[in-house]
Amino acid sequence: MPIVMVNIKEGRTVEQKRAMVTGMTKVVSETMDVPQSAVRIIINEMKGENFAIAGTLVCDAPAK
Template sequence: MPIVTVNIKEGRTVEQKREMARRMTQVICETMKVEPAAVRIIVNEMKNENFAIGGTLVCDDPSMQVKPEA
């Protein structure tokens, strides 16, 4: 049973996460020769206050934050 953990910053829509899970499952099934029901995907969504880039918390720099879809 493949188990995949995905770490992302907050700000993605449910639709984006749903599509990611669908596509990742498809690729895992094709490459590992397993059925979709065997695939587990864990999405860890981090708040911007709990993630830093280059020593700066993402919540302190708007340019680092995920932009909503247009």
């Protein structure tokens, strides 16, 4: 049973997450030769205060 963990910054919609897990489940099922029912996906959402890029917390970075 493949288990995929995905870390993303919070703010994605349920529709975006639904589309992601649908696509990922299909790809994992096909590449690992397992039924889709065996694929597990765990989504971890991080607040900007818990994620940094190049030494700067995302919550402190200027908006792009």
